[in-house]
Amino acid sequence: MNHLTEEQLIEHYYGESAKSMRIEHHLRECNRCAETYATLRSDLDAIAPIMAPARDAGHGEQVWRSIRNFVPVYEQKQQGLWQRFGSLRGLNVATACVFLIAVAFFAGRQWDIYQRPPQIQTAANNGTRQPIVLVVLGDHLGRSERFLVALRHGDPGESTALVKAEAQDLLSANRLYRESAIKSGDRAFAAALDRLERVLVEIANEPDDASAARLAELQKELNTDGLLFEVRVLRSHVQDEQEEQQPAAVRTLGVLI
Amino acid sequence: MEENEHSIIRAVLSGDKEAYGTLVLRYSHAIFRVAFRITGDEADAEDVVQEAFLLGYRKLESFESRAKFSTWIYRIAVNCALNLKNKRKPDAAYQIVDDAEATQHQLQVADTAASPERLLLSREIEALQVRAMQELTAIERTAFVLRHMEARTTAEIAATLQIAPNAAKQAVFRAVQKLRRSLAPLRVNA
Numbered sequence: 001m002n003h004l005t006e007e008q009l010i011e012h013y014y015g016e017s018a019k020s021m022r023i024e025h026h027l028r029e030c031n032r033c034a035e036t037y038a039t040l041r042s043d044l045d046a047i048a049p050i051m052a053p054a055r056d057a058g059h060g061e062q063v064w065r066s067i068r069n070f071v072p073v074y075e076q077k078q079q080g081l082w083q084r085f086g087s088l089r090g091l092n093v094a095t096a097c098v099f100l101i102a103v104a105f106f107a108g109r110q111w112d113i114y115q116r117p118p119q120i121q122t123a124a125n126n127g128t129r130q131p132i133v134l135v136v137l138g139d140h141l142g143r144s145e146r147f148l149v150a151l152r153h154g155d156p157g158e159s160t161a162l163v164k165a166e167a168q169d170l171l172s173a174n175r176l177y178r179e180s181a182i183k184s185g186d187r188a189f190a191a192a193l194d195r196l197e198r199v200l201v202e203i204a205n206e207p208d209d210a211s212a213a214r215l216a217e218l219q220k221e222l223n224t225d226g227l228l229f230e231v232r233v234l235r236s237h238v239q240d241e242q243e244e245q246q247p248a249a250v251r252t253l254g255v256l257i
Numbered sequence: 258m259e260e261n262e263h264s265i266i267r268a269v270l271s272g273d274k275e276a277y278g279t280l281v282l283r284y285s286h287a288i289f290r291v292a293f294r295i296t297g298d299e300a301d302a303e304d305v306v307q308e309a310f311l312l313g314y315r316k317l318e319s320f321e322s323r324a325k326f327s328t329w330i331y332r333i334a335v336n337c338a339l340n341l342k343n344k345r346k347p348d349a350a351y352q353i354v355d356d357a358e359a360t361q362h363q364l365q366v367a368d369t370a371a372s373p374e375r376l377l378l379s380r381e382i383e384a385l386q387v388r389a390m391q392e393l394t395a396i397e398r399t400a401f402v403l404r405h406m407e408a409r410t411t412a413e414i415a416a417t418l419q420i421a422p423n424a425a426k427q428a429v430f431r432a433v434q435k436l437r438r439s440l441a442p443l444r445v446n447a
Contacts, residue, residue, distance in 0.1 A: 007430050014405075047440070050294045050390075050402070052290040052294065055286055059289065060278075064282065064310075067281075067310055068278065071277070071314045072274075073272050074270045074317070074318075175304055176307060176311075179308070
């Protein structure tokens with residue numbers, strides 16, 4: 001048997017060699033290969049697994065809370081087309097006719113909406129943020145605004161742990177909105193959410209026993225006043241968008257992935 | 258457990274959205290761990306966790322009842338992490354550990370005698386390992402993490418990354434070769 005290659009030795013180290021017995025035998029016989037293998041083993045043994053930062057027991061709950069508003073309920077996909085068609089047989093002819101007229105009317109309305117010229121786009125609505133739920137986004141910005149206001153006024157009676165918990169909660173949702181904004185190409189919106197995220201990250205990572213004075217100091221350092229203004233402007237844009245899209249028959253309930 | 262998972266999935270597909278939360282709770286830690294190992298960044302790993310579970314929910318109808326949900330969601334997460342890693346510049350995600358404060362991204366090294374010299378050496382080793390991992394391509398790093406740290410077989414790595422088994426094997430080999438070259442100075446110090 002020739003000397004073993006590095007590939008064979010690596011395969012052997014991970015226990016995936018098809019000729020394991022022969023390789024073992026060769027390593028007992030050949031000093032050169034045994035030495036090479038010993039060095040390889042020592043190198044690989046020295047690479048310890050990367051330890052992920054600890055997550056508390058509530059991590060799963062937090063993840064679920066952050067995504068549950070973005071997932072639709074699987075209810076209309078229960079019946080196949082043929083099943084649905086089959087269920088029509090249970091209706092009498094008159095009901096079926098009324099149903100068909102209603103479908104035709106609805107299709108006509110949709111066609112009319114589809115034929116309308118596109119609306120003029122504004123800075124806040126580049127037509128690319130459609131997949132973001134406007135209602136939920138408005139709520140998020142509203143919550144963020146209240147959070148920044150509370151931080152600004154620094155109520156000494158309020159526990160730092162509560163402020164931190166709120167920041168952590170907002171952070172998860174904010175990440176999703178930011179990712180969605182990036183994917184839909186709305187850079188300005190993504191940048192604003194990114195700035196908000198930095199503030200949330202800082203506060204979320206403060207120790208539990210951080211003093212109110214520390215939060216006030218942080219607030220100054222991070223210029224949360226400027227951010228508060230920005231969040232207010234964004235929220236008003238989102239409200240405008242909501243009002244503009246009010247007549248739309250369907251509102252998307254999901255984010256882009 | 259598997260039977261239980263399949264009944265949870267059936268419930269979700271029948272309209273019980275909240276049932277999916279049980280699966281998120283069950284696997285969020287494992288998904289975060291592998292996401293962190295691939296991305297090397299805590300915030301990115303959190304993004305991957307969210308994205309993986311969102312995608313998992315959206316694709317739940319395509320989940321085959323013969324499969325295990327844990328394996329399925331794990332594969333989705335690995336691919337999300339790999340995609341994210343591919344988008345990032347090579348030097349953006351992993352910080353070089355030069356100071357004692359940057360503890361989050363350090364690799365853990367067994368250290369029985371905590372003398373100052375020993376601590377210093379450990380820190381040097383950690384920094385070198387972090388840098389060595391950083392030099393790998395996204396696919397090499399992912400394949401190596403799955404093989405070396407997650408104890409996945411070549412066949413599993415290939416299935417997860419949707420590549421041929423030989424390509425998966427080669428990615429691990431290349432990663433090992435590069436790491437050994439980068440970590441060669443340790444042989445003298447250790």
